Amino acid sequence: DAMVIQNPRYQVTQFGKPVTLSCSQTLNHNVMYWYQQKSSQAPKLLFHYYDKDFNNEADTPDNFQSRRPNTSFCFLDIRSPGLGDAAMYLCATSGGTSGYNEQFFGPGTRLTVL
Amino acid sequence: GENVEQHPSTLSVQEGDSAVIKCTYSDSASNYFPWYKQELGKRPQLIIDIRSNVGEKKDQRIAVTLNKTAKHFSLHITETQPEDSAVYFCAATYYGNNRLAFGKGNQVVVIP
Numbered sequence: 001d002a003m004v005i006q007n008p009r010y011q012v013t014q015f016g017k018p019v020t021l022s023c024s025q026t027l028n029h030n031v032m033y034w035y036q037q038k039s040s041q042a043p044k045l046l047f048h049y050y051d052k053d054f055n056n057e058a059d060t061p062d063n064f065q066s067r068r069p070n071t072s073f074c075f076l077d078i079r080s081p082g083l084g085d086a087a088m089y090l091c092a093t094s095g096g097t098s099g100y101n102e103q104f105f106g107p108g109t110r111l112t113v114l
Numbered sequence: 115g116e117n118v119e120q121h122p123s124t125l126s127v128q129e130g131d132s133a134v135i136k137c138t139y140s141d142s143a144s145n146y147f148p149w150y151k152q153e154l155g156k157r158p159q160l161i162i163d164i165r166s167n168v169g170e171k172k173d174q175r176i177a178v179t180l181n182k183t184a185k186h187f188s189l190h191i192t193e194t195q196p197e198d199s200a201v202y203f204c205a206a207t208y209y210g211n212n213r214l215a216f217g218k219g220n221q222v223v224v225i226p
Contacts, residue, residue, distance in 0.1 A: 031212050042203055042216040043158065050212055090157065094212065100146045100165065101207045101214055105157040 003027070004106035006091050012112045013081050021076040021089050021109045029095030032074040033103065034066060037088045049074060078111075086113045116141040118206050120217030128225050133191040135220045137204035140185065144206040147187045148214070149178060153200045161202075162189070194224045 004025045013019040023032065030051050035043035047056045049068045063085070065077040078085055091106040117140040127133045139147075145166035150158035164171045164178045164187065171178050175194075180187040191198055201221050205214040 040219070040221075042219050045213060048212055055212070100163075100209060101211060102148065102160060102163065103214060105150075105159070107157050 004091055004093055004104055006089075006106040006109050008109060009107060010110050010112070012114060013078075014114050015083065016080045019078050019081055019111070021078075021091075021111070023074045023076075023091030023106055024072050025091075025093045025104075025106075026072070027093050027095070027104060028071065029093035029104075030071070031094045032068060033090075033092040033094070034064075034074070034076045035090040035092065036085075037090055037108070043090055046076070081111070081113045083113050086111055116144055116206055116215035118204060118215045118217040120204050120220055122220065123218065124221045124223070126223045126225060127194050129194055129196060131194055133189075133194055133198070133222055133224075135189045135202055135204070135222070136186060137188070137206075137217050138184075138186045139206040139215070141206070141208070141215075142182075142185065143208045144215075145208050146206070147178070147180060148205050149176075149189050150203045150205065151200045152203065152219075158203060191222075194222075196224050196226055198222060199224045 007022050033048040034046045037043045046060045068074045088108045088110050090108045092103040094103045120137045148163035151161045152158040162178050164180050175192050177190045201219045203219045204217040207214050
């Protein structure tokens with residue numbers, strides 16, 4: 001089945017220790033997104049790629065970076081995680097032929113910062 | 115940019131009753147309105163969406179209505195069941211835009 005996959009599902013890191021989260025998709029969608037979701041809140045868009053074009057949100061901290069080496073994979077790098085970065089990180093894709101932004105989410109990676 | 119407001123923040127209903135969640139949006143250019151359901155600890159999943167060329171769309175027990183003049187859209191769940199308990203997010207965007215503006219979410223609790 002076509003899907004969005006995130007690894008790992010749970011990640012524990014130490015304060016200040018870099019961490020990388022990964023996302024892959026078999027939908028062949030041209031847009032990939034990274035969202036941060038904290039408890040009882042809506043997903044907050046960090047950035048997205050349209051093909052290779054990177055689009056950063058104005059309020060995304062510099063601590064968050066992303067890479068998209070090919071259509072299928074996208075990575076979220078947190079250079080120096082702080083306690084406030086503990087959250088669920090959701091990857092999503094879109095790019096159906098309709099032109100409407102139907103987004104498909106991965107299962108998420110829950111990040112714990114010690 | 116688009117601003118989506120969602121009310122109420124929490125809704126409790128008896129099993130079998132109907133639930134209605136209402137969202138308002140600010141940008142008259144928005145023409146696509148999806149609804150996502152997120153169960154505890156799981157991913158948001160698209161459950162229904164509506165485009166601005168129609169006023170209502172139904173899929174079994176769920177329906178969405180859109181009032182473009184008033185700039186609001188609503189999710190209707192009939193004959194609620196315990197598995198409908200979740201957080202529901204509305205969103206808005208326009209054709210060709212890669213960003214979704216999400217509402218803050220609504221916790222629906224179905225009481226058996």
